Amino acid sequence: MLRRQVPEEDSTILIDVAPGAENGDSYGSTAHTSERSGGQEAAGRVGSPSEPQIADFVLVWEEDLRLGRPPDSAPRDKAATHAAWRDTFLENLRAAGLHVDQRHVRNSSSAVHYVLLSAPWAVLCYHAEDLRLKLPLQELPNQASHWSARLLARLGIPNVLQEDVPDVPPEYYTCEFKVSKLSRYLGSDNPDTFFSSTDRHQILFAILAKTPYGHEKKGVIGIDQLLADGVFNAAFPLHDGPFRPPPGFPQAAGLGRRQLLFQYWARWRKWSKYQPLEHVRGYFGEKVALYFAWLGFYTAWLLPAAAVGTLVFLVGCCMVSSDTPTQELCGSAEDLQMCPRCADCPFWPLSSACALAQAGRLFDHGGTVFFSAFVALWAALLLAHWRRSSAALAHRWGCSHYEDLEERPRPQFAASAPTTAPNPVTGEDEPYFPRRLRVRRVLAGSVLVVMLVAVVVMCLVSVILCRGILAALVSRSSSAPVASWASRIASFTGSLVNLVFILVLSKIYVALARVLTRWEMHRTQTKFEDAFTLKVFIFQFVNFYSSPIYVAFFKGRFVGYPGNYHTLFGVRNEECAAGGCLVELAQELLVIMVGKQVVNNVQEVLVPQLQAWWHTARLRRGRRRPGPAADRAPWEADYELLPCGDLFQEYLETVLQFGFVTIFVAACPLAPLFALLNNWVEVRLDARKLVCQQRRPVAQRAQDIGIWAHILAVIAHLAVVSNAFLLAFTSDFLPRTYYRWTHAHDLRGFLNFTLAHAPPAFAAAHNRTCRYQAFREDDGQYSPTYWNLLAIRLAFVIVFEHVVFSIGRLLDLLVPDIPESVEVKVKREYYLAKQALAENGALSGADGAKDGYFPGSESSLGPQPPAPGVGPAPPAPSL
Numbered sequence: 105m106l107r108r109q110v111p112e113e114d115s116t117i118l119i120d121v122a123p124g125a126e127n128g129d130s131y132g133s134t135a136h137t138s139e140r141s142g143g144q145e146a147a148g149r150v151g152s153p154s155e156p157q158i159a160d161f162v163l164v165w166e167e168d169l170r171l172g173r174p175p176d177s178a179p180r181d182k183a184a185t186h187a188a189w190r191d192t193f194l195e196n197l198r199a200a201g202l203h204v205d206q207r208h209v210r211n212s213s214s215a216v217h218y219v220l221l222s223a224p225w226a227v228l229c230y231h232a233e234d235l236r237l238k239l240p241l242q243e244l245p246n247q248a249s250h251w252s253a254r255l256l257a258r259l260g261i262p263n264v265l266q267e268d269v270p271d272v273p274p275e276y277y278t279c280e281f282k283v284s285k286l287s288r289y290l291g292s293d294n295p296d297t298f299f300s301s302t303d304r305h306q307i308l309f310a311i312l313a314k315t316p317y318g319h320e321k322k323g324v325i326g327i328d329q330l331l332a333d334g335v336f337n338a339a340f341p342l343h344d345g346p347f348r349p350p351p352g353f354p355q356a357a358g359l360g361r362r363q364l365l366f367q368y369w370a371r372w373r374k375w376s377k378y379q380p381l382e383h384v385r386g387y388f389g390e391k392v393a394l395y396f397a398w399l400g401f402y403t404a405w406l407l408p409a410a411a412v413g414t415l416v417f418l419v420g421c422c423m424v425s426s427d428t429p430t431q432e433l434c435g436s437a438e439d440l441q442m443c444p445r446c447a448d449c450p451f452w453p454l455s456s457a458c459a460l461a462q463a464g465r466l467f468d469h470g471g472t473v474f475f476s477a478f479v480a481l482w483a484a485l486l487l488a489h490w491r492r493s494s495a496a497l498a499h500r501w502g503c504s505h506y507e508d509l510e511e512r513p514r515p516q517f518a519a520s521a522p523t524t525a526p527n528p529v530t531g532e533d534e535p536y537f538p539r540r541l542r543v544r545r546v547l548a549g550s551v552l553v554v555m556l557v558a559v560v561v562m563c564l565v566s567v568i569l570c571r572g573i574l575a576a577l578v579s580r581s582s583s584a585p586v587a588s589w590a591s592r593i594a595s596f597t598g599s600l601v602n603l604v605f606i607l608v609l610s611k612i613y614v615a616l617a618r619v620l621t622r623w624e625m626h627r628t629q630t631k632f633e634d635a636f637t638l639k640v641f642i643f644q645f646v647n648f649y650s651s652p653i654y655v656a657f658f659k660g661r662f663v664g665y666p667g668n669y670h671t672l673f674g675v676r677n678e679e680c681a682a683g684g685c686l687v688e689l690a691q692e693l694l695v696i697m698v699g700k701q702v703v704n705n706v707q708e709v710l711v712p713q714l715q716a717w718w719h720t721a722r723l724r725r726g727r728r729r730p731g732p733a734a735d736r737a738p739w740e741a742d743y744e745l746l747p748c749g750d751l752f753q754e755y756l757e758t759v760l761q762f763g764f765v766t767i768f769v770a771a772c773p774l775a776p777l778f779a780l781l782n783n784w785v786e787v788r789l790d791a792r793k794l795v796c797q798q799r800r801p802v803a804q805r806a807q808d809i810g811i812w813a814h815i816l817a818v819i820a821h822l823a824v825v826s827n828a829f830l831l832a833f834t835s836d837f838l839p840r841t842y843y844r845w846t847h848a849h850d851l852r853g854f855l856n857f858t859l860a861h862a863p864p865a866f867a868a869a870h871n872r873t874c875r876y877q878a879f880r881e882d883d884g885q886y887s888p889t890y891w892n893l894l895a896i897r898l899a900f901v902i903v904f905e906h907v908v909f910s911i912g913r914l915l916d917l918l919v920p921d922i923p924e925s926v927e928v929k930v931k932r933e934y935y936l937a938k939q940a941l942a943e944n945g946a947l948s949g950a951d952g953a954k955d956g957y958f959p960g961s962e963s964s965l966g967p968q969p970p971a972p973g974v975g976p977a978p979p980a981p982s983l
Contacts, residue, residue: 159205159220160301161308162739163327164338165190167215186335193317193330194219200311201227209740218739223308225295231307232281232299238502239298240276240290241936250378251489252404269368269380270359277933278502302389302803305341309802312339340799343742344387347796361387362795370791375784379791381497388794389803390501395751396787397497398490398809399758403783405486409765410780412478413773416471420773424465429840432855434458440855443666443862443874445575446676451874457681464687467771468835476770476827477908483766483820484912487813488919494808495922499929503807513627537625546635549620553639556613557646563605564650569675570601602651603699613643629804634811637752641759641815648696648760652768655689656826656834665884666876667866680877686834689771697764697775701782704757708789712746712797720744748801754790755812758783762816766823770830824912828904832897842893860887 167183198204205220223231232239256263276290291298299307312327330336347366349359359367365387368380379400385393424430433454440454498504513535525536575594621636660680664670670677681688761782765775794801831837843854859875863884867873879890 159222159342159739160304161221161339161341162742163219163221163336164743165217165336167217169213169215189317189330189335193315196315196317197221200315202311220739221308223304228299228304228307229283231310232303233283235306235310237281237303238278239281240278241288242277243290244275244277265376265378267368267377269383271364273382273386275500277936301344302386305803338743338747340742341802342738343800365795370788370795372788375788385501388801389805390503391804391806392751392801394497394806394809395754399783399787401490401493402758403780403787406776406780406783409479409482409776413475413776416475416773417466419471420466420469423469424462427465428851429854430461430465433461441874443876451872460681464684467690467773468684468686470837472770472773472835473831473837475773476831479766479769480824480827480908481912481915483823485915487816487820488916491921492919492923496926498807499926503805506805506807514629514632517625517627542625545624549624552620553642556643560609560646560650564654567602567651568654568678569672571678573675575678600695603696606647607703609647610644614640630810637811640756644756644760649763652689652692655685655692656768656771656830659685665878665880666862666874668884684836686771689768689834693764693768693772693775697761698778705785705789708793712793716746716797719746742799745799746797748798755809759812759815763819766819767826770827770835824905824908828901832900838897838900839893842896
């Protein structure tokens with residue numbers, strides 16, 4: 105039965121600032137003390153000024169004071185229900201042993217309530233063991249270094265990317281925390297600093313996530329559900345002070361952690377410096393640090409690809425003026441009359457497409473073959489070296505086996521799972537959902553995914569029809585230059601329409617995929633995120649790549665010939681322009697890839713600014729004395745920041761970009777360059793968002809980038825196949841090579857070789873003859889040259905794939921996934937952990953389920969009452 109506590113007095117407006125906050129030295133402090141004034145008795149007081157303003161976590165809800173005016177209204181009933189849920193939830197948090205301190209700020213029409221949460225030593229120790237946190241056993245000198253720094257050092261080249269960042273965290277040998285062996289861990293003699301701020305945030309969030317506020321089995325559990333229902337407006341850990349240092353502050357070593365990240369990471373002038381990943385990990389956690397490690401690694405590897413791609417493009421620019429077939433086309437004048445593009449369209453001279461043919465030569469030449477093979481091997485090497493870097497980072501940050509041994513079930517899964525079963529790895533009883541039922545739900549969700557993919561295909565068909573109609577309309581223009589550009593105008597317009605479809609459908613599907621994944625009941629947060637990622641990526645792959653795939657492999661393949669043209673819903677199928685479909689594919693890629701990057705960057709710059717302005721203005725509306733930022737409490741200042749989103753969209757943007765760079769690189773050698781320029785901006789843009797504009801995220805552990813690594817590997821394999829078919833069937837490389845070896849080495853006459861004559865019946869009906877691009881006989885049937893080229897093309901695909909895959913596999917074997925130095929550290933760490941925890945059978949995994957107390961320890965703070973669904977809060981180990 106939910107009950108509501110007596111409402112608090114509304115007459116007090118309380119904005120307390122920690123002692124010294126006006127000087128900027130204790131803003132948002134997360135320093136933890138073992139003794140708090142008043143203990144549990146003072147935990148429920150509203151803004152007791154005698155208590156220090158210290159908190160690890162903040163809950164916020166807003167109250168509309170105008171709801172009290174209309175009696176018996178629906179909003180009033182909803183507010184009463186939410187108040188009862190809040191009271192029950194906060195009472196359970198107190199029962200779990202947390203210190204709960206409430207503050208509020210009121211104006212004429214609303215009130216903002218802040219709940220400051222912190223965990224005493226006993227609760228921290230108990231839940232650190234329950235979460236299997238890994239804590240330090242032995243300190244090591246920091247050996248982190250960048251591969252490029254090592255390479256430049258070997259070559260003796262000064263490294264302009266290197267920068268000395270103060271207070272670099274040391275490396276440690278770590279092992280899973282056991283409170284019975286507390287004295288074996290470094291820093292165990294100081295409870296104030298033993299657990300880092302990120303450790304405390306993880307512990308607090310774990311308690312919040314599994315604390316019930318109603319019937320647990322009905323899913324009435326956890327802060328996530330309360331946020332979704334609007335019971336609380338926000339839940340976040342405090343930032344470590346303001347991000348800007350005080351004016352005239354001279355010593356870099358005295359900067360706070362947030363200030364240090366701003367000075368050495370989030371500023372635009374640091375675009376050419378290495379990222380301080382150890383500091384990022386220490387402040388935001390391993391999951392955020394791994395994302396920035398991947399983004400920086402990928403951006404660095406784009407440098408050689410961008411350099412080679414730009415060189416290939418410049419070679420194409422030099423070849424335009426000396427290309428014999430292009431000169432023949434531009435000099436043909438009225439000699440070559442092309443067949444009409446539609447029933448009512450006029451005949452047109454091939455020379456009017458001179459500019460298109462020259463543009464096609466920029467991308468379609470012999471250097472494209474080399475660059476395609478280069479990018480395929482580049483992608484294989486990139487992923488192989490990333491696996492090494494990821495393994496080294498995971499070990500250095502103590503997350504090597506997190507997903508297999510240490511990750512706990514999701515609170516939502518634990519609350520809804522019908523049964524329990526022993527974990528085959530740890531032997532502990534855990535909530536269990538039958539695999540057979542999950543498979544059924546996954547299959548049901550897959551049907552919906554297929555339906556939505558069909559919607560994307562329908563949108564693509566509509567864009568194709570619009571392009572065909574527009575091309576026919578423009579072709580009827582009385583201006584010959586405009587009519588010759590009909591296909592390109594229609595293609596560019598279709599690309600813009602397709603980009604709009606992409607952005608709209610993406611928003612709808614992501615929200616639906618999250619609901620489906622939640623329904624599938626995945627055990628851990630990692631499995632939940634992997635399933636969600638896979639659903640969204642399949643949809644986004646079709647959404648973003650369907651139009652380029654159509655242009656690359658289907659457009660111009662099913663056109664027919666004069667007098668027997670093929671149609672789709674009554675509209676004649678599109679054919680490639682005079683410059684070929686490769687240049688049109690390059691245009692499609694640039695519009696979608698660069699257009700998406702521009703839209704995303706504008707959104708990431710402007711939208712947060714507008715949201716922050718509106719959020720701050722709404723909170724400060726009606727206050728008598730808003731005051732400067734220094735006069736506001738840290739939790740108020742942090743609440744005025746934007747909510748921190750997850751990393752899914754950031755990963756998705758990077759992986760889709762990787763697909764554009766690799767899958768269609770034969771059509772656009774400049775794609776790596778545009779990706780490099782975008783990522784240079786993206787790194788600092790994301791850093792500024794986290795440090796300056798958003799609330800501090802809850803630190804999360806991760807051992808790698810998850811299923812994104814497997815998706816990248818699939819894309820790399822698809823890139824080899826895609827580029828093989830692009831070079832074989834879309835590019836003019838093989839027809840030119842065939843003509844060079846069978847007819848003329850200087851390619852004279854190649855243009856006439858690629859043009860077929862209209863059938864006699866069509867010429868007689870129009871009383872004139874014309875030409876069209878195809879390898880056909882006069883009666884419209886395929887010529888022997890077509891079949892010879894088809895055999896050559898298929899052979900090229902097979903040879904290209906086998907050669908590139910073989911070299912890539914050889915490189916993969918030569919680059920081990922785990923560096924030898926990391927393997928030695930793993931063995932050393934296992935030995936130290938065994939030595940530290942072997943006594944009394946305390947080796948990790950041998951303890952079994954906990955019985956609600958700390959074995960081998962004695963109480964120093966007394967027992968804590970358990971909260972429903974949270975587990976008992978045991979006595980703390982004495983030091």
